[in-house]
Amino acid sequence: MMTAYLEQDIKFLAGVGPKRAELLEKELNIRTFRDLLYDFPYKHIDRTKFYAIKDIPRVDAYIQFRGRIVGMKKESGGNGSYRERLLVWVTDHTGTMELVFFKGLKYLSQNLKTGGDYVIFGKPSDYRGAINFVHPEMESADRREESISAVLQAHYSTTERLRNSYITSRVIGKLMVTLWQNMNGEVSETLPEYIVSRHKLLSLHEALFNIHFPQSAVLLQKAQQRLKFEELFHIQLRMLYLREERHSVIRGFNFQSVGAYFHRFYSEFLPFELTEAQKRVIREIRIDMGCGRQMNRLLQGDVGSGKTMVALMVTLIALDNGYQACIMAPTEILANQHFNTISQMLRDMGLNIALLTSATRKKGRQTIHAGLTDGGIHILIGTHALIEDVVQFANLGLVVIDEQHRFGVAQRARLWKKNDHAPHVLVMTATPIPRTLAMTVYGDLDVSVIDQLPPGRKPVKTLHYYDNRRGEVFAFMRRQIEAGRQIYVVYPLIGESEKMDYRNLEEGFEQIRKHFTEKDGFSVIMVHGKMSAADKDLAMRLFKEGKAQIMVATTVIEVGVDVPNASVMVIESAERFGLSQLHQLRGRVGRGADQSFCILMSSYKLGDNSRKRLETMTRTTDGFEIAEEDLKLRGPGDIDGTQQSGVPFVLHIASLATDGQLLMMARHTASDILSADPALTQPENALLAHELQQQLKTEINWSRIS
Ligand code: ADP
Ligand code: MG
16 A cells, blocks of 8 residues: 555655755645645646757747757847846757757756757747747756656646746656655555446556656546546535435425415516526425425526526515525625615515624614514525624524625535524525536535526627727717616726725726716716725615716626616726626626617737637627636636635646536446445445545535535
């Protein structure tokens, strides 16, 4: 067994030592031999082909050749663009090549030897009509023999701090060689033999070897496949196991009846006909809450698809069965709005609905606490304040979490403790999430989808303007206001640049007020997170009642705000927003009968990725399509989106953007195994049971609630 060897502190690996160990831990989270072994390369480069110098092509790709150093020269750049450079000339029997270095000159001139043979690896560049190489990798040809041979060379991620301490990708590769050579035996298998053979996977040992030292392109691909599968499989197994466990162990409240509240509301107060999708989803939820199990359901629906109404009707079912319900929203504005909408719709139903946010005064708070414990309050609506421990319910039967990606895992888990029994839980997403992400992050939830918008919606027209055309945009805004419409203007607010962002917001606000003066009958208001709850509330009310025509805001209005008469959304510095955020913002308009517009303002200089985001926005309004595109653009390395959702794991090698098929395979495999052996007690599943226990031990049991 290799366990003991791999669990050693990384500082004990030859070539590491305490100083490098500290850096490796800080920068790459590598603490043990095992961590290093699982530090997978981010790319591989074909090093099978060597070029003769005279054949080196002008290509935009990495190539390699062999050569002997025949001369070196340091030059100062005078007052030019560089301070000093080192020129190195190498030859083979076909010609001579010039190499140029600007950095690390001291190290290079000490280590490169005239007369020495090297393998040179880099990108050819065109310099005054000839080819040279700038900062190629140099490897002494005889030292190269020492390492484990590989057809493709692994490249490892490093950081600037690591590189400054000379821990480059190459150095990590060398450590990997040392690690592997001393390992002296097999890495023990972590998947049962029957899975390995059924899916024709490489053994873990072969996979780890070939990911670091690929013996062929095919083996590399198989290594990646095995490691990705395993990563996805364990997640799926855990998700499905928890779901099974919940289904079999945890008793849910049995909401047998759909009764008076539901029916009365439906026949007397429903303000519009429900869409077919809303009806279907309500039915799914009703069945789920009435079968004796605890519901844990994800409600997906595009912006504006009418999730609030579903939440409301489902809440009434809880009340019909004699239970209390609570609806939790991520912002105060949204909680207020839900409270207003829902109170309004239920006003003649004789129900006691309370609002609890951090702005609730002490006295009101005490009244609410009392009302919750004696059962006097039927529905509680609020923000994070809901999950404070002092908030106790008489009999909480249902929790609806709106736009849940804003709640952290731990926060959700606390709701669980509100009852002896587990309340039913309905999690609603703000915008659709890609299928692969849903299966991974919410893989233990059942899913309902509202795939239809209320009738009569005209798709929002989306236009992209550069900042220099602001005049036209103002003129357009004026015409819209004259036609009776209202307008949002949104500014980004991002943690790191908060100060400047607030300044931009203030300046923007002033500029708009200069164009749209009170003298001319315009009223412009501003809303941002630093305002008091009362001020925010007032501003929102003014806007909602049509007393202000323009609302200048930060993304506090991103989620859920509903003002049907607002038909223009201007997004400033749109290039700084993520796709799902843009889509969410755009969802604030297009709710009334009029044609709505979303105007994306950006600077002229745009990166590739920003440009694609803006293009996607102007091309489509389909939230599901945008979600997929978002995942693709973020790429496998970016877990921002998943971090936001409070995912308690990081994918090291699999990518939700590109490994959808493997994910399906992993999920089916996990599901098959659990249906044959739900508690994983069969001997052939011992490895899986062990791995699962490890995982469950090390993480808070977050999925119980969501
Ligand atoms: P979201 O799913 O983004 O939370 P909301 O619940 O805020 O959407 O609903 C958006 C708007 O659509 C609200 O003004 C709501 O009253 C309205 N709405 C919801 N369902 C319907 C329907 N079936 N017919 C007409 N309008 C509806
Ligand atoms: Mg909503």
